[in-house]
Amino acid sequence: MASLFQRRRSKATQTERVRERRHEGFLRYAGFRWAKISGALCLLIIVSYALVDVTPRHNGGSWYGYTLGTIGAALILWLTALGYRKRKMTSDAWSLKAWTSAHVYLGLSLIIIGTWHTGFQLGWNVHTLAWALMMLVILSGLYGVIAYATLPAALSNNRDEMTQMQMLEAIRAFDRQLHSAAQPLTPADTAPVLAALDEDPFAGGIAARLSGRYPDCATAAALRALAVSNGSDREAREKVVGLLKQKEAALTRLRRHLRIRALLEIWLYVHVPLTFALIAALSAHIISVFFYW
Amino acid sequence: MSFILRRISTTKTGKQIIRDQALPGDTITLGREGSNIIHVADLAVNPHHATISSADGRTVRVAANEGLGFDLNGRSETIVDIDSGAGGELRFGGHRLTIAREGDNIILLVERIDELSQSSKDVDEAKAFSLQGVMPGKRMGAWVFGVLMLLAFLIGPIWAWYSYKNVNERPDGYHADSAWLSGPLSSAHASLKNDCQSCHVEPFVAVTDKACVGCHTGEHKAMSMAHANAPTAMLLAARHPPGVGERILKGFADTFNRPQGRCVECHTEHEGSGPMPATLQKFCADCHDGMSARLKTAGHPTTLADAADFGKSHPEFRPLVRSAPGAKPVRTTLAKGTVDYNGLKFPHDMHLQATGGVARMAASFRGRYDFGKKLECANCHRVEADGVRVKPVEMERDCAMCHSLAFETVGGVTRTLRHGEPDQVVADLTAYYRSTPPARPLQLGGMQRRRPGAYAEGQVYNIYFNEVAARPSRAQDAVRAVFSKGGACYDCHTIFAPTAGNNWRVAAVDQTPRYLQKGWFDHDAHKETDCADCHTAAPASKASSDLLVPGLRQCRDCHVGEGGARVVKVETATESPCAMCHEYHSDGGKPWMPPRRAKKNTAAITNKPLAASYGVSMITGTGGRGLYDVTWRTPPLHGARRGG
Numbered sequence: 043m044a045s046l047f048q049r050r051r052s053k054a055t056q057t058e059r060v061r062e063r064r065h066e067g068f069l070r071y072a073g074f075r076w077a078k079i080s081g082a083l084c085l086l087i088i089v090s091y092a093l094v095d096v097t098p099r100h101n102g103g104s105w106y107g108y109t110l111g112t113i114g115a116a117l118i119l120w121l122t123a124l125g126y127r128k129r130k131m132t133s134d135a136w137s138l139k140a141w142t143s144a145h146v147y148l149g150l151s152l153i154i155i156g157t158w159h160t161g162f163q164l165g166w167n168v169h170t171l172a173w174a175l176m177m178l179v180i181l182s183g184l185y186g187v188i189a190y191a192t193l194p195a196a197l198s199n200n201r202d203e204m205t206q207m208q209m210l211e212a213i214r215a216f217d218r219q220l221h222s223a224a225q226p227l228t229p230a231d232t233a234p235v236l237a238a239l240d241e242d243p244f245a246g247g248i249a250a251r252l253s254g255r256y257p258d259c260a261t262a263a264a265l266r267a268l269a270v271s272n273g274s275d276r277e278a279r280e281k282v283v284g285l286l287k288q289k290e291a292a293l294t295r296l297r298r299h300l301r302i303r304a305l306l307e308i309w310l311y312v313h314v315p316l317t318f319a320l321i322a323a324l325s326a327h328i329i330s331v332f333f334y335w
Numbered sequence: 336m337s338f339i340l341r342r343i344s345t346t347k348t349g350k351q352i353i354r355d356q357a358l359p360g361d362t363i364t365l366g367r368e369g370s371n372i373i374h375v376a377d378l379a380v381n382p383h384h385a386t387i388s389s390a391d392g393r394t395v396r397v398a399a400n401e402g403l404g405f406d407l408n409g410r411s412e413t414i415v416d417i418d419s420g421a422g423g424e425l426r427f428g429g430h431r432l433t434i435a436r437e438g439d440n441i442i443l444l445v446e447r448i449d450e451l452s453q454s455s456k457d458v459d460e461a462k463a464f465s466l467q468g469v470m471p472g473k474r475m476g477a478w479v480f481g482v483l484m485l486l487a488f489l490i491g492p493i494w495a496w497y498s499y500k501n502v503n504e505r506p507d508g509y510h511a512d513s514a515w516l517s518g519p520l521s522s523a524h525a526s527l528k529n530d531c532q533s534c535h536v537e538p539f540v541a542v543t544d545k546a547c548v549g550c551h552t553g554e555h556k557a558m559s560m561a562h563a564n565a566p567t568a569m570l571l572a573a574r575h576p577p578g579v580g581e582r583i584l585k586g587f588a589d590t591f592n593r594p595q596g597r598c599v600e601c602h603t604e605h606e607g608s609g610p611m612p613a614t615l616q617k618f619c620a621d622c623h624d625g626m627s628a629r630l631k632t633a634g635h636p637t638t639l640a641d642a643a644d645f646g647k648s649h650p651e652f653r654p655l656v657r658s659a660p661g662a663k664p665v666r667t668t669l670a671k672g673t674v675d676y677n678g679l680k681f682p683h684d685m686h687l688q689a690t691g692g693v694a695r696m697a698a699s700f701r702g703r704y705d706f707g708k709k710l711e712c713a714n715c716h717r718v719e720a721d722g723v724r725v726k727p728v729e730m731e732r733d734c735a736m737c738h739s740l741a742f743e744t745v746g747g748v749t750r751t752l753r754h755g756e757p758d759q760v761v762a763d764l765t766a767y768y769r770s771t772p773p774a775r776p777l778q779l780g781g782m783q784r785r786r787p788g789a790y791a792e793g794q795v796y797n798i799y800f801n802e803v804a805a806r807p808s809r810a811q812d813a814v815r816a817v818f819s820k821g822g823a824c825y826d827c828h829t830i831f832a833p834t835a836g837n838n839w840r841v842a843a844v845d846q847t848p849r850y851l852q853k854g855w856f857d858h859d860a861h862k863e864t865d866c867a868d869c870h871t872a873a874p875a876s877k878a879s880s881d882l883l884v885p886g887l888r889q890c891r892d893c894h895v896g897e898g899g900a901r902v903v904k905v906e907t908a909t910e911s912p913c914a915m916c917h918e919y920h921s922d923g924g925k926p927w928m929p930p931r932r933a934k935k936n937t938a939a940i941t942n943k944p945l946a947a948s949y950g951v952s953m954i955t956g957t958g959g960r961g962l963y964d965v966t967w968r969t970p971p972l973h974g975a976r977r978g979g
Contacts, residue, residue, distance in 0.1 A: 319481055
């Protein structure tokens with residue numbers, strides 16, 4: 043008996059080691075356990091939907107519709123609970139990784155559960171609104187999964203082993219050098235440099251963050267202005283131009299970093315508020331059914 | 336008086352070090368260039384920005400040199416006089432110049448107050464590098480969206496319901512609860528789209544039958560009639576045992592107070608606009624398949640036979656027949672040898688023969704009537720105006736072409752015996768024999784001499800006077816002859832000889848207008864089929880008591896179950912759901928059929944339909960709202976069917 047447990051434990055340790063080595067993320071957790079479970083669930087629903095004979099036709103009000111609707115509503119509430127669960131880390135069987143894996147795959151299966159619950163009867167009403175919100179939440183989550191799978195590599199490449207505060211510090215250093223290097227310039231030439239110094243590297247709205255395009259960038263404008271200027275001392279000006287170019291490069295790296303981070307985060311700004319909109323619409327949907335029973 | 340420049344620097348520990356430096360001269364220049372007395376290394380300051388002077392040692396004049404001014408107390412100025420006793424704060428680019436007075440000296444304090452650049456400012460790393468800085472918070476969004484949803488789609492609709500709670504009919508316009516509409520209403524209910532409360536009266540109470548019969552008064556009665564006024568408990572007991580699905584549904588229904596057996600359980604709504612869908616066989620078979628046993632168990636015994644599918648599982652027809660002469664009509668299961676006494680004598684076989692006396696007589700009438708070489712069914716049996724049923728046979732119209740009742744011709748006009756009035760027949764015959772003496776022979780006229788021999792047997796006198804003497808009793812004989820075997824009446828009717836107090840009597844003729852009371856048969860829909868294809872027994876029937884109503888077997892030659900189920904070989908199958916012949920709300924009319932299934936007769940559409948071709952619903956009456964008014968059109972009858 044003792045040897046039996048021994049072997050089992052050593053096997054568990056072995057599995058753990060393999061997991062460590064391959065960095066088993068939430069997507070491939072436990073050999074895609076939750077992907078298999080939710081895939082089987084979807085298949086079951088699609089097949090049974092085709093086999094079950096509901097009169098006069100499939101909709102949310104048939105027994106099959108009620109069943110799918112109940113499963114779907116319960117699933118939505120459970121999926122929402124991830125927001126609570128992730129703040130309480132544990133590492134047992136229901137580790138956060140397991141929970142997240144289940145969240146992702148069961149969330150995707152909700153596409154089938156929710157849509158098949160409708161019986162493909164959509165219209166301009168609160169019921170379809172709830173469905174549409176659910177789909178938006180799922181699609182934003184799907185985007186999030188893809189972003190988490192692909193973007194961190196790009197983030198790491200761009201970072202070039204710098205922390206984000208180091209990136210900012212580099213800009214600050216160039217600013218200080220610019221400030222002293224620009225002292226000999228004429229007032230006409232100092233104005234664009236001053237504007238470049240005055241530029242907030244974090245400025246720009248959500249559009250600029252996501253696109254990474256800053257057409258009104260003061261540093262670039264200062265570079266353009268000084269390239270054509272011939273007012274000040276040439277040597278001083280060239281020094282300033284050189285510094286401006288370096289600052290621009292540092293700024294570009296920072297902005298690229300901000301863009302990738304924005305792409306990594308933006309889906310949550312859709313996913314979370316729409317989840318609560320969905321829960322509200324879902325409540326209205328359920329109450330309306332019973333209200334006008 | 337002298338100007339003193341004061342500089343304050345801060346050590347890393349936060350300690351301030353103040354250094355004063357006396358400035359030479361009365362006029363102090365301030366600028367970015369190194370030649371200025373006060374050198375401010377600030378790109379926002381001009382190389383020679385301003386001049387500071389004091390004429391009286393108290394008032395300090397600050398004047399800008401190169402157009403670019405400075406700020407005093409937030410206002411942009413180019414020249415100001417400042418009382419050094421009161422002091423003042425001026426702003427040059429990112430620096431602050433504070434003017435104060437200490438004793439005789441005017442203190443000029445210059446400090447950098449702005450950061451060197453924007454990026455030099457302190458940032459909150461977590462906020463600045465994430466989207467927190469540029470997006471409204473997630474929590475905020477969640478609240479806003481959630482509350483908006485609840486307002487628009489929960490509070491609004493409930494408010495709409497509440498505000499029209501006791502209103503009979505809602506006004507037009509937008510009502511918030513239309514957002515709850517789960518699907519378009521059928522075309523009959525389309526006008527109720529905005530008025531949810533017309534059916535959903537009480538909140539959290541499932542739509543009651545009361546809401547339906549508020550408008551559908553007739554249907555409710557009809558429905559009760561169709562099911563023999565069966566109580567709801569009996570109707571519920573009739574239903575087939577629930578499967579897994581129905582058990583789940585029942586669980587939901589029981590948990591959430593949704594009673595079963597309501598109208599809306601079959602008449603589901605919000606299933607899409609358009610007309611009511613065709614009634615599926617399942618609707619009936621759900622109960623009627625194996626129902627009698629279930630009802631017996633549930634304590635509601637029934638005489639109804641089970642039916643599940645016309646092709647496979649349907650009881651034999653039970654036409655309304657009179658099993659004996661003069662008996663009351665009773666629904667009897669059709670079987671070989673079932674008889675129906677209608678009081679007539681009519682051998683179909685003789686009349687339908689292709690050869691023989693009847694055929695020859697018919698052929699001789701060709702041109703006068705619509706006869707062919709022999710008699711056809713349609714020569715005697717006429718169809719009703721709507722084409723659905725066959726009219727009862729009428730002697731004058733349908734028999735008299737051949738079976739004439741003529742007995743005399745007066746001036747080219749034929750006198751006939753009165754059909755249907757035996758007493759009149761007797762009277763007419765008696766009068767005929769009394770009023771018309773035998774024609775007087777010429778030999779008996781005038782002045783001709785009469786000879787004795789003429790009285791002998793067989794001679795004129797003998798014949799004539801015998802005739803005259805016997806005249807009244809001849810009438811008796813004629814009457815007897817007409818009512819007896821070989822006579823005009825006796826051939827077709829059952830005759831009762833005179834008894835005490837009674838004259839000759841003819842047995843009443845009862846022709847059943849509709850044999851199959853529970854099912855609907857439309858002859859018009861079958862006009863392309865020969866009569867004998869279904870009424871197979873007719874050509875060989877020797878007596879009119881043979882019931883010639885076709886049985887299930889004949890129908891099944893073409894009609895199969897809704898799903899195509901059949902027990903015999905069928906060449907061209909017509910899939911027949913229950914509703915093709917039966918109507919749930921049996922109101923005596925034609926079963927309802929969705930318009931696209933009903934065959935359209937284009938000729939009928941161009942012709943104005945006859946008044947009689949509108950089905951008048953027995954229960955709802957024509958003055959109803961037309962909810963279930965069924966119109967079926969009759970094509971103009973073929974000449975032969977109209978009676979030639």
